[in-house]
Amino acid sequence: MFIYVCRHAWAGERGDPKWPDDSQRALTPEGVDRYKNVVQALAKRGFAPTQIATSPYVRCRQTAEIIAKYVDGEPPIDELQDLEPGSNLEPLLEWTRQHHDANVAWVGHSPDVEQLAAALIGDRVASVRFAKGAIAAIGFEGKVAAGSGELCWLATAKLLGV
Secondary structure (H helix, E strand, O other): OEEEEEEOOOEOOOOOOOOOOHHHOOEOHHHHHHHHHHHHHHHOOOOOOOEEEEOOOHHHHHHHHHHHHHOOOOOOEEEOHHHOOOOOHHHHHHHHHOOOOOOEEEEEOOOHHHHHHHHHHOOOOOOOOOOOOOEEEEEOOOOOOOOOOEEEEEEOHHHHOO
């Protein structure tokens, strides 16, 4: 099974007075279009989450909706507070285990996605860089637990040419 760790797509600027509540900061129109292209390119290459968990922040929810729309099967989306800034790994792993070997996607924020990916592959101090809109596929054989995953790929829009 895979856990796809996804950093939200391109959003409005942090600190912009238009968004006094950062949790309401939305994706830019260009960010929506670019991320749609990322997801479509990866879906052609096997990116296929069957369940999505997202931070309830608007930009993450919008990112999760793009994933659901452009992969096969329109996977359901759960909003999890554990994906808000300051993410907690163990509750995310528990949520994932409840989906019985499904390929799941977690949509969150930087630097949390970097830290979650590092913890999944076994090194909480590793540096895994996630550009905006990046997606990593972490594979598991057997029990889904911290340190038991294998980084299979990490894709960025630039790498994909979108």
